[in-house]
Amino acid sequence: MIDTQENEGDITTMIEQPVSKKTLDQAIAKRRTFAIISHPDAGKTTITEQMLLFGGVIRSAGTVKGKKSGQYATSDWMEIEKKRGISVTSSVMQFDYAGKRVNILDTPGHEDFSEDTYRTLMAVDAAVMVIDTAKGVEPQTKKLFQVVKKRGIPIFTFMNKLDRDGREPLDLIAELEDLLHIEGYAMDWPIGMGKGLKGLYDRQNKRIELYGSEAKGEQFIPLNADGTIDPSNPLTEEGEYQDTLGDIDLLNEAGNTLDLAKVATGDQTPVFFGSALTNFGVKTFLDSFLSMAPAPAGHKTVDDKLVKPDADEFSGFVFKIQANMNPNHRDRIAFVRVTSGEFEKGMDVTLARTGKTLRLNNATEFMSDEREQVSRAVAGDIVGLYDTGNFAIGDSIYTGKEKIQFPKLPQFTPELFVRVTPKNVMKQKSFHKGMKQLVQEGAIQLYKTWNTDDYVLGAVGQLQFEVFQYRMLHEYHSEVEMTPIGSRTARWIDPDQLDPSMASSRNLLVKDLAGQPLFLFENRFAENWFHDKYPDVQLTAKFQTD
Numbered sequence: 001m002i003d004t005q006e007n008e009g010d011i012t013t014m015i016e017q018p019v020s021k022k023t024l025d026q027a028i029a030k031r032r033t034f035a036i037i038s039h040p041d042a043g044k045t046t047i048t049e050q051m052l053l054f055g056g057v058i059r060s061a062g063t064v065k066g067k068k069s070g071q072y073a074t075s076d077w078m079e080i081e082k083k084r085g086i087s088v089t090s091s092v093m094q095f096d097y098a099g100k101r102v103n104i105l106d107t108p109g110h111e112d113f114s115e116d117t118y119r120t121l122m123a124v125d126a127a128v129m130v131i132d133t134a135k136g137v138e139p140q141t142k143k144l145f146q147v148v149k150k151r152g153i154p155i156f157t158f159m160n161k162l163d164r165d166g167r168e169p170l171d172l173i174a175e176l177e178d179l180l181h182i183e184g185y186a187m188d189w190p191i192g193m194g195k196g197l198k199g200l201y202d203r204q205n206k207r208i209e210l211y212g213s214e215a216k217g218e219q220f221i222p223l224n225a226d227g228t229i230d231p232s233n234p235l236t237e238e239g240e241y242q243d244t245l246g247d248i249d250l251l252n253e254a255g256n257t258l259d260l261a262k263v264a265t266g267d268q269t270p271v272f273f274g275s276a277l278t279n280f281g282v283k284t285f286l287d288s289f290l291s292m293a294p295a296p297a298g299h300k301t302v303d304d305k306l307v308k309p310d311a312d313e314f315s316g317f318v319f320k321i322q323a324n325m326n327p328n329h330r331d332r333i334a335f336v337r338v339t340s341g342e343f344e345k346g347m348d349v350t351l352a353r354t355g356k357t358l359r360l361n362n363a364t365e366f367m368s369d370e371r372e373q374v375s376r377a378v379a380g381d382i383v384g385l386y387d388t389g390n391f392a393i394g395d396s397i398y399t400g401k402e403k404i405q406f407p408k409l410p411q412f413t414p415e416l417f418v419r420v421t422p423k424n425v426m427k428q429k430s431f432h433k434g435m436k437q438l439v440q441e442g443a444i445q446l447y448k449t450w451n452t453d454d455y456v457l458g459a460v461g462q463l464q465f466e467v468f469q470y471r472m473l474h475e476y477h478s479e480v481e482m483t484p485i486g487s488r489t490a491r492w493i494d495p496d497q498l499d500p501s502m503a504s505s506r507n508l509l510v511k512d513l514a515g516q517p518l519f520l521f522e523n524r525f526a527e528n529w530f531h532d533k534y535p536d537v538q539l540t541a542k543f544q545t546d
């Protein structure tokens with residue numbers, strides 16, 4: 001990893017002149033900021049890569065992830081990473097496509113899964129849900145979906161891996177309603193699947209998209225007004241096509257109708273089918289998605305005031321803090337979602353939490369196209385601020401006299417817990433310092449046992465503990481011992497209702513950083529037992545994803 005500070009000139013594009021209101025409005029209207037949510041292996045990386053190909057960011061497939069090895073390949077993509085000095089593959093990807101400026105915010109999955117994954121969803125205006133047609137809705141998709149659903153933003157679904165045999169399309173749509181309680185509206189429909197995949201019946205664009213036909217030239221067959229194709233077309237002889245027509249009749253008669261108001265609030269999801277690996281149906285999806293997804297809208301402050309994206313004053317909020325992976329530099333990067341006005345390097349902003357003025361000299365925009373002449377970060381964009389400890393998750397920053405404070409970001413209920421102690425009791429100071437700073441980054445939660453004040457850490461992913469242990473050792477020279485408590489359900493209790501004798505080994509009583517009491521239940525059974533024993537006691541989760 002190279003020194004970000006030294007290379008800052010290369011990676012940061014500055015605003016040369018203030019822009020007029022009209023161009024600001026145009027710039028905002030172009031923005032599409034979203035995240036892709038999925039269960040590991042559903043194809044998120046593959047579809048992201050196809051989008052980057054369309055955006056001209058990369059030139060060939062396979063560059064984002066060296067497939068089998070899981071290593072990043074040395075490529076033009078890697079060059080971008082090197083120039084920025086941070087891992088863009090795990091943060092923000094920006095490109096221009098079809099007149100839109102697209103910001104894709106990554107939601108790390110697999111072993112990188114953490115609170116940041118959830119929190120990133122607080123900074124997007126829409127989400128794309130990728131589902132493996134052979135597997136349907138899987139656990140991680142469900143968790144991420146619930147966070148997005150609660151925000152009431154549009155969710156678009158891409159049913160992936162159509163080139164393999166999967167489940168019945170009707171079944172997959174029904175599952176969206178049964179498991180996620182969201183209506184599905186099929187924008188297109190597969191004609192066959194796996195080896196029998198012939199194409200897509202595109203209801204939206206009134207055409208048939210043929211599978212594997214790009215090389216042969218003919219890719220689309222227009223549909224007649226009644227939704228059929230010319231009877232002389234050989235496709236009409238195929239059983240798969242006849243089956244599809246049957247399904248389409250069913251959808252037209254008994255299926256949901258496309259309701260854009262419902263789409264806007266996340267009560268209906270437009271569903272697309274395709275195969276990211278063979279780049280089939282992806283462009284059709286991307287084009288429709290970008291035209292239907294919203295441009296950045298206003299954000300409400302804690303005083304219920306609406307901050308409009310085109311307001312004169314700049315504002316934004318920190319949704320993620322990432323330690324710089326360069327061990328020689330302790331700096332961190334605070335990811336700011338711009339909510340209004342324009343970001344300008346070197347500008348002075350007020351940090352709402354402290355009232356302090358900060359000069360934003362060290363900043364990077366996540367630009368993919370460095371040839372871009374004029375670049376501005378406006379509402380919808382993400383700016384990375386090099387931070388020496390000023391920022392905390394959820395912080396609001398703004399220019400102008402009027403204070404702008406956005407609501408706190410939700411805390412996500414951790415699911416895994418460990419007790420943590422310093423190995424060397426003589427090194428308490430570095431232990432406490434490291435602990436304080438790493439907890440501030442927000443990837444792990446800190447609790448103390450109620451009576452003995454022992455430290456307990458909570459996280460949503462196992463990797464967070466390993467990273468914590470590693471960084472304590474390497475950055476703070478503090479060797480820590482971690483004793484797993486295992487998977488637990490965290491539930492807060494009203495302090496007035498608390499009697500410490502309610503605690504047991506199956507429901508450990510701890511307090512959070514604010515001193516609020518909570519129980520860590522061993523399992524659902526233990527929680528139910530508690531409810532039966534203390535029916536009047538109210539328990540709450542911070543932000544439930546389970």
Ligand code: G4P
Pocket residue numbers: 038039040041042043044045046047067068109160161162163164274275276277278
């Ligand atoms: P993820 O980021 O959601 O975890 O998934 P990723 O894109 O890495 O895809 C997971 C595997 O699924 C990869 O297999 C990828 O090639 C494959 N895949 C993605 N989209 C499609 C598709 O449309 N059709 C088919 N048949 N396969 C698809 P892999 O290269 O074997 O990687 P791995 O399993 O060794 O990690």
